[in-house]
Amino acid sequence: MTGNEPIILALLVGAAYLIGSIPTGLLLGKAYGIDVRKEGSGNIGATNLYRTVGRKVGVITLIGDCLKGLLPVLLVKSSALPAEFAAWVGLAAFCGHVFSVFLKFKGGKGVATALGVFLALAPLAVAIAIALFACLMALWRYVSLGSISAAAAMPLAVYLLGGGKTVTIVTLLIAAIVILRHHENISRLMGGTENKFKA
Numbered sequence: 001m002t003g004n005e006p007i008i009l010a011l012l013v014g015a016a017y018l019i020g021s022i023p024t025g026l027l028l029g030k031a032y033g034i035d036v037r038k039e040g041s042g043n044i045g046a047t048n049l050y051r052t053v054g055r056k057v058g059v060i061t062l063i064g065d066c067l068k069g070l071l072p073v074l075l076v077k078s079s080a081l082p083a084e085f086a087a088w089v090g091l092a093a094f095c096g097h098v099f100s101v102f103l104k105f106k107g108g109k110g111v112a113t114a115l116g117v118f119l120a121l122a123p124l125a126v127a128i129a130i131a132l133f134a135c136l137m138a139l140w141r142y143v144s145l146g147s148i149s150a151a152a153a154m155p156l157a158v159y160l161l162g163g164g165k166t167v168t169i170v171t172l173l174i175a176a177i178v179i180l181r182h183h184e185n186i187s188r189l190m191g192g193t194e195n196k197f198k199a
Contacts, residue, residue, distance in 0.1 A: 020096020069116025090117035144185035
């Protein structure tokens with residue numbers, strides 16, 4: 001990189017992190033008089049909103065969290081900046097959601113925001129991950145199992161589809177964080193106590 005590009009990248013990463021930090025689910029829950037951190041699983045993501053507030057709010061949360069990852073990446077991709085900038089901006093937005101500055105560096109599990117990032121960076125790989133998620137959901141009805149498996153499949157799918165070194169590295173980092181954030185779900189899945197999704 002030359003000239004002002006490092007400064008531009010730093011500013012973009014900072015802005016994307018702040019956008020990702022906006023706690024969509026928490027704000028929507030409070031609009032309905034509910035602090036979702038004290039309800040259900042305590043998570044601020046779409047699944048807990050769906051279960052505790054309702055289907056409509058859960059879907060809106062999903063879309064909002066997804067857009068936090070999608071829009072910053074698309075904005076950078078549409079510019080004349082180096083292509084790898086988009087991947088780092090996507091990682092920043094994702095980290096904002098998972099480690100929100102507005103929630104004392106706590107946050108959601110990152111699945112929806114990661115989806116938005118990946119839709120912009122590697123849509124074909126997302127199609128593979130979504131197909132895997134849908135199959136597992138149809139078979140066992142565990143959102144967590146589908147999310148973990150889809151996250152695990154993404155780096156390999158990106159690599160095999162020629163996503164490039166930077167995108168593959170970012171995808172691997174995001175996938176690892178998503179899986180780690182699901183450690184409690186993994187324990188419940190292994191113990192047979194995980195909640196199944198009810199439409």
